[in-house]
Amino acid sequence: MKEIEELLAAWLPRQRWFAGKAAPVEAVRIERDLPVGGGDPGAHGPGLRLLVVRVDQPRGTDRYLVVLGLAEPGRLRPGLEHCAIGRCRVRGARRTAYDALHDPELTGRLLHLIARGADRGPVRFRTRPGHAVRTGLRSLVLTGEQSNTSLVFGEDYVLKAFRRLWPGLNPDLELNGALEGSPYAAPPHGWIEADIEDGGRPVPTTVAMLQGYLRSATDGWVLAATSVRDLYAAPGTGPADAGGDFAAEAERLGAATAAVHRALARALPTDVLSPSCLRGLADAMARRLDEATGQVPELAPYAGVLRSAFDDFARAPDPLPVQRVHGDYHLGQVVRTDAGWVLLDFEGEPAVPVAERRRPSSPLRDVAGMLRSFDYAARHQLIGSAEEDLLAPAARAWADRNREAFCAGYAAGGGTDPDKHLTALRAFEYDKAVYEVLYEAHHRPTWLRVPLDSIAALAHA
CATH class of the missing domain: 3.90.1200.10 (Aminoglycoside phosphotransferase (APH), C-terminal lobe)
Known part of the structure; x- marks a missing residue:
């Protein structure tokens, strides 16, 4: 993981959602590496992993979510060059690491896992009761987001990835869920949660939320x-x-x-x-x-x-x-x-x-x-x-x-x-x-x- 950590130390401060741009990065460490599928030597297609990345700066320590794509060298799909993080070695094989939220093939996997309510070890994909989720939709990253990254699937859903992570239930998921039935809120259809260490114990933490897309908004x-x-x-x-x-x-x-x-x-x-x-x-x-x-x-x-x-x-x-x-x-x-x-x-x-x-x-x-x-x-x-x-x-x-x-x-x-x-x-x-x-x-x-x-x-x- 050392190669990826070095790449992230240079890549993270350039992202709009990185909160510590005004201070130098002292250390970057991957606290959790959560494979979602693919990417191993001999596997077909790019791999997908959720990383919980700890960043130490003079101003303090923050955790960030990085949704990592891993493609074989020279096999990064056209149009994804702008989200490349760099080349590194993963389990002995060279890979090109990139921000997977820009890759419709990999984000489609996330949508499929949410629809199924699947578990991937300490990562859990959930649908809200009574909210069936359609799959097979292509995603597009929305511009203008600053503290998070949101992508729209067709004209049906918006998936918000919470970039800066705090252990626990995210209020966006909690309060939108409490407003179920209100015409003034967009209730969640599903979410992704992962266990993050806090005080020596794993805490279920919201890392992404799926809501309905408001077409006429x-x-x-x-x-x-x-x-x-x-x-x-x-x-x-x-x-x-x-x-x-x-x-x-x-x-x-x-x-x-x-x-x-x-x-x-x-x-x-x-x-x-x-x-x-x-x-x-x-x-x-x-x-x-x-x-x-x-x-x-x-x-x-x-x-x-x-x-x-x-x-x-x-x-x-x-x-x-x-x-x-x-x-x-x-x-x-x-x-x-x-x-x-x-x-x-x-x-x-x-x-x-x-x-x-x-x-x-x-x-x-x-x-x-x-x-x-x-x-x-x-x-x-x-x-x-x-x-x-x-x-x-x-x-x-x-x-x-x-x-x-x-x-x-x-x-x-x-x-x-x-x-x-x-x-x-x-x-x-x-x-x-x-x-x-x-x-x-x-x-x-x-x-x-x-x-x-x-x-x-x-x-x-």
């Missing part, structure tokens, strides 16, 4: 961005009068979000935070603020206002109900179909351990995430534009209109009325904006003005 971010472009193309026109007014969709999205929250509260445990837990949550927000202020000096002028909001949150007299929520909610996590809005990607924040993502939280955290997304949708097209100052008032008006519409739809749909819980909502929104400041400072410095301007506007509201 349009990304929420794309729809919102189109609305903003229509507004900017008609200077002097208010967002209510522009050709692509988004407010009605924002209101429907709020109602859909409330319906999903209510369904999750019925299906999974709920709780109420004690005053000490509420104080601990506010303290965590304050610590993130301290970290961000230390790294991004531009945030310092607003630190007092932010800290005051977190202190007010800690002293809130009303109890804070908590439940399972989406956890990483924004316009890129929802799609509009012919039947209405559908919520996707219940995985939560991929950089956070699964145990933490599965903790109950306030539904207002999701509301705050979507409100921040409206601000981003309104402002991102102005970055670097010569007309930024001229169009900034229109951007704020668009964001305000759609934020209000979303909150109205959320309250009408049976969710906690955001207008009656402004202290908590403000704290969650500020906390999200602080996270965005850190992210933009490290990854997209030219976008830093978006969360900073939002914090300034909220501070003066």
Whole structure:
């Protein structure tokens, strides 16, 4: 395995879903090598293996899923050259290793194994009861995914491979399963799980999930961005009068979000935070603020206002109900179909351990995430534009209109009325904006003005 580990040490940092691009790789070790079929000397066709790869970096240790194809030298099929990892020796035979998720022949095997509910030692392929899976479909990797890799089979299924692995049940599978029957979610048809060592014991861990493909779906971010472009193309026109007014969709999205929250509260445990837990949550927000202020000096002028909001949150007299929520909610996590809005990607924040993502939280955290997304949708097209100052008032008006519409739809749909819980909502929104400041400072410095301007506007509201 040493040759493959050396190849992976060079290949992994170049992948979009690799989380440690900013830090050097100190060591790469294959913790689990799980053969799914083929690849041995004398075997016909390429082999397929699931690798659990441990990567040590100064920032810490992560595990990644690599779906490995092994082809005989010179026998890599045309069109797969871009996903080659390199040549190595496997059981005495030379092989070309490559990312098998781009190979329809090998991904077809995965679909077939899911349909059969097969076991391959510590790898288990499962179908959800009542969901028969069709086979014989060709796959195509979807573009745009960052933290995972998704591929569509014909027009029937999407298989999401969870690249960064945390031991245990993935919340995306858990929550989508809990939403069985909801028109606002896409229930899983099947999944793949493998045993991963955690604390010296094997833990069943979700490595991939199969869902139905939403043929008529349009990304929420794309729809919102189109609305903003229509507004900017008609200077002097208010967002209510522009050709692509988004407010009605924002209101429907709020109602859909409330319906999903209510369904999750019925299906999974709920709780109420004690005053000490509420104080601990506010303290965590304050610590993130301290970290961000230390790294991004531009945030310092607003630190007092932010800290005051977190202190007010800690002293809130009303109890804070908590439940399972989406956890990483924004316009890129929802799609509009012919039947209405559908919520996707219940995985939560991929950089956070699964145990933490599965903790109950306030539904207002999701509301705050979507409100921040409206601000981003309104402002991102102005970055670097010569007309930024001229169009900034229109951007704020668009964001305000759609934020209000979303909150109205959320309250009408049976969710906690955001207008009656402004202290908590403000704290969650500020906390999200602080996270965005850190992210933009490290990854997209030219976008830093978006969360900073939002914090300034909220501070003066």
